[in-house]
Amino acid sequence: VSVLYWLTAKRTIMDQVIEALRAGSPDAAALFATATRGCSNADLTAASGVTSLPNDFGKDHSTLQEVKLPPSITTVGDGCFAGAAALRQLDVGHLRSLTTIGSDFCANAKKLKGPVALPASVTSIGSGFCRNTRALRGADFSRATGLTALPDDCLRGSGVAAVALPPNVHSIGDRFASGADQLERLEIAHLSCLQRVGAHFCSHTDSLRGELAFPPGVSVFGPDLLACTPLVTxxxxxxxxxxxxxxxxxxxxSNVTRIALPASSLRSIGGYFAADATMLEHLDLSELSALREIGDQFCAGAMRLQGDMALPPSVVSVGDWFMRNTPLVRKVDMSAATELTALPDHVLFASGVEVVELPPKVEAIGDHFAAHARSLSRCDVSQLNSLREIGASFCANASLANRLDAASVPDTVANIGDNFARPPVAVASPPTPAVTSAAT
Structure with missing residues (x-):
């Protein structure tokens, strides 16, 4: 009798849930939590006339493993099924009338397997869509042709291995798939409408691999685009x-080996571009006809970057630590950059450069220029008639230092810092230990 009473009470409450949903009452979320307490499944497919789920519907539910939604649903509110700890299956792909999904849909539902597929009718999803869904293995947005924006934190920290993006997407928000460490494949080259990619796009995606080619329409990228991506080449x-x-x-x-930049439009490169990208081998700036500014730590620590690096004529500024610790770059040619009048501190510090061609109108060279560049053999300052100041430790501990002296400096220079061209200090070999006899 007690079991029958319990089942009857459950059905009565579920009837109240359906009536509340039909009426659009926010009380439906609390009633649903009560009606499904201790249950593993909830089937709402017979609830005809229900067009929306209120905010927080199914949120933090501890036992539900599968939920079937009414086919008439058009709108899902914020926070629905977020933190549903046991939820494994929730299909929205068959909801042909669904247009809007609110923020944090299924966020932190860590057992949700999916894959999640959006129906063609969806035009909007909220921030945090399926974020931190660690068991989720796929997300398919490709049928949602009216979905033009992917919000912040969409799929962030999820377990997806593959994502199919909506074909007409214009913008991708911040932290899209950031930290999705199982993501292996992402095709974006075909997205002809894409204009904006937000900050931390796929940063810290440990499994994303191969080549990423961005479509022509992209005009804005956010910071940390592909930071810390070990398998993108x-x-x-x-x-x-x-x-x-x-x-x-x-x-x-990152571990990217090759980066191809736009030749005619690019005007500035931000700080730490490819800094500590220890696998980078090829990067050409010489054809970037509009490039004017290069930020701090450009390619600093790019241990495998090789060949020559030439600045285009348009460059007017470079940042501190430009190309420090780049042991395989042999020549840096700044001679075409006639508007570059100042070189900041630590340019080419501890690099492997052998030849440096300086900007012809440079007026000031910062501290530690080419210091510890042990292979440097040529860096002529004698013809720099605009040069006024040379900072401390210019070419200090570089092999060139043995052939530099004050006579190499043009008369225009009014100030030379300490340790100008200080020769490398010879390190004495440790004494050979005496050989002692084993005889007693």
Missing amino acids: NVDLSRCDKLESIPDRAFFS
Whole structure:
């Protein structure tokens, strides 16, 4: 009798849930939590006339493993099924009338397996969509042709291995798939409408691999674009002919080997661009006809970057620590940069450069220029008639230092810092230990 009473009470409450949903009452969320307490399944497919789920519907439910939604649903509110600890299956792909999904849909539902597929009718999803869904293995937005924006934190920290993006998407918000460490494949080259990619796009995605080619329409990137991505090898931005600026840390501490930049539009490169990208081998700036500014720590610590680096004529400024610790770059040519009048501190510090061609109109060279550049053999300052100041430790501990003296400096220089061209200090070999006899 007690079991029958319990089941009857459950059905009565579920009837109240359906009536509340039909009426659009916010009380439906609390009633649903009560009606399904201790249950593993909830089937709402027979609830005809229900067009929306209120905010927090199913939120933090501890036992539900599968939920079937009414086919008439058009709107899902904020926080629905967020933190549903046991939820494994929730299909929205068959909801042909669904247009709007609110923020944090299924966020932190860590057992949700999916894959999650959006129906063609969806035009809007809220921030945090399926974030931190660690068991989720796929997300398919490709049928949602009316979905033009992916919000912040969409799929952030999820377990997705593959994502199919909506074909007409214009913008991708901040932290899209950031920290999704199982993500292996992401195709974006075909997204002809894409204009904006937010900060931390796929940063810290440990399994994302191969080449990423961005479509021509992209004009804005956020910081940390592909920072800390160990398996992405090639990045092609060359078709992004509306891109004027690359923000800070775009490829910081990544393992990218080759980066192709847009030749005609790019005006500035942010700080820490490819800094500590220890696998980077090829990067050409010489054809970037609009480039004017290069930020701090450009390619600093790019241990495998090789060949020559030439600045285009348009460059007017470079940041501190420009190309420090780049042991395989043999020549740096700044001679075409006639508007570059100041070189900051630590340019080419501890690099492997052998030849440096300086900007012809440079007026000031900062501290530690080419200091510890042990292979440096040529860096002529004698013809720099605009040069007024040379900072401390210019070429100090570089091999060139043995052939530099005050006579090499043009008469225009009014100030030379300490340790100018200090020769490398010879390190004495440790004494050979005496050989002692084993005889007693």
